[in-house]
Amino acid sequence: MNAPPNIDHVTAHADGDVLHWLTNDTRDERFLDNIFAELCLRLQRAGVPVKRATLHLMIVHPQWLGSRIMWADGMREAELRRVDYDVRERSDYIDSPANELHDGAAEVREDLERAPALSRKHVFYDRMRAKGLTDYVAWPLYHTLGKRHIVTFATDQPGGFDDAHIAGLLRLLPVLALVSEIRMKNRLARTLLETYVGSHASELVLAGATRRGSGTTVRAAIMICDLRDFTRISDNWPRDEVIDLLNGYFDAMSEPIARHGGEILKFIGDGLLAIFPLSNPSACANLLHAVAEARQAMIALNEKNGETGREPLNYGIGIHVGDVMYGNIGSQTRLDFTVIGPAVNMASRLETLTKQLGRTVLLSRAFADFVNSDFDLERVGEYPVRGFSDPIELFAYHG
Structure with a gap:
């Protein structure tokens, strides 16, 4: 009788399919929000229980500090929002995962199933719990010359992400960084030209x-x-x-x-x-x-x-x-x-x-x-x- 397949091996194979798609099959897609939404859908099909994900990008623009791409379960398309320059002065930014990562943290992870007395007191985590989420992780996304952006994933699976899920997501980050930087540079060139020549x-x-x-x-x-x-x-x-x-x-x-x-x-x-x-x-x-x-x-x-x-x-x-x-x-x-x-x-x-x-x-x-x-x-x-x-x-x- 054959032994059951190793779950880590199966997950790694499924993650490899997502990685192959991200590396080879996104070259004709111009918009990063479309790529990010498709990435999340493919992760779900690969067995990674992503319920919500965001991509936070610092951009060069005369009016906005950056943009946030947000995807949630059930969405075919991601939501794109602009971020104002004064965001870092707002109370909901202080002690937020974004602030921790911008200050140099290599990872922010929060077990949202823990008892409130053991959890960090921040309105952001309270909102995540209110949505029924059980686990949240955020990482810096490194672009050329040390430029840091942020990607986050959350799940509602009891017990949160397991080690294989986290390992699979981490394997995607270098390629996601390259794919996102290319689209950002293209958008930056267009934005700068529109700003300075019309x-x-x-x-x-x-x-x-x-x-x-x-x-x-x-x-x-x-x-x-x-x-x-x-x-x-x-x-x-x-x-x-x-x-x-x-x-x-x-x-x-x-x-x-x-x-x-x-x-x-x-x-x-x-x-x-x-x-x-x-x-x-x-x-x-x-x-x-x-x-x-x-x-x-x-x-x-x-x-x-x-x-x-x-x-x-x-x-x-x-x-x-x-x-x-x-x-x-x-x-x-x-x-x-x-x-x-x-x-x-x-x-x-x-x-x-x-x-x-x-x-x-x-x-x-x-x-x-x-x-x-x-x-x-x-x-x-x-x-x-x-x-x-x-x-x-x-x-x-x-x-």
């Missing part, structure tokens, strides 16, 4: 449009905005307050632009350059809707600044429409993905004229022809524009 330009760069001089002609509405008297403000206000003022101003201007389909190509000191490609038939109208919303946001910002003794911020906006060259310009080692051309120069000249004419927003006749019947535009007159031979008919928009 969503459309980032797609072009990622698609291979990196050769100097490469580009395309785009017909677009162009918007250039600039703060008034910023040199005086920056000379008289503390540095940190100047940065805070600028960030508030750029938020007020930028969020409506993005919301209405515009793309900010460049922040230039206290100014910005944005385009609304005419491939969208509503581009010009969308631009003016964005300007109207930005105006209201600036009114609210100035009211808020006034409560703390800051003087109001004034600005000028020049708007034109035309063909622009959209592509890579710069030196052999430093490129800028931007737009150039006479239409951009015209928008810049109109922004400068807002100071001379005492108007906040000036539009060219070429732009006004796209929207004149839909918006209340005020004809200002014809004025010479530096660099252009004929006077330009100008309109003001009051939003």
Whole structure:
């Protein structure tokens, strides 16, 4: 009579199937949350009683410290949540497993079946017990150059994970680290490009449009905005307050632009350059809707600044429409993905004229022809524009 198979051997074989999948069969999956959910499902099928699992990642992003991927039994897809920068100041983070691991612990494990008097007092473990979980383990997930992230597993099996389960999970960690780092680096490259050159330009760069001089002609509405008297403000206000003022101003201007389909190509000191490609038939109208919303946001910002003794911020906006060259310009080692051309120069000249004419927003006749019947535009007159031979008919928009 044959002896029964050794359970450790069977578990190791099943874990090996999961490891083989993770190593060889995930290369075509772009999103880490999908890989993590599938990993947990495969672990269950392999006999590892995972009931809940999380992956905590530190990311490089202007708004978030990191992200958390959470999977629980019954979920086909994992839940992805962003983590704010202030998380480490919150009471529920203090003495949490994440805090212990970030402080250097090599493992955090909690027997959730122990009597409360013998257990660590932390709201996190109380929540795990309330879900019927019996065992919880968390490990650091090491990326290149010592970067530490976190992976956790929990079970509701009586007695918790056995030694074979823990050994199998530990065997997966080095490969999970590699798989997650690749996806994080890909996401990081996309995030940084979107942050610094905009969503459309980032797609072009990622698609291979990196050769100097490469580009395309785009017909677009162009918007250039600039703060008034910023040199005086920056000379008289503390540095940190100047940065805070600028960030508030750029938020007020930028969020409506993005919301209405515009793309900010460049922040230039206290100014910005944005385009609304005419491939969208509503581009010009969308631009003016964005300007109207930005105006209201600036009114609210100035009211808020006034409560703390800051003087109001004034600005000028020049708007034109035309063909622009959209592509890579710069030196052999430093490129800028931007737009150039006479239409951009015209928008810049109109922004400068807002100071001379005492108007906040000036539009060219070429732009006004796209929207004149839909918006209340005020004809200002014809004025010479530096660099252009004929006077330009100008309109003001009051939003």
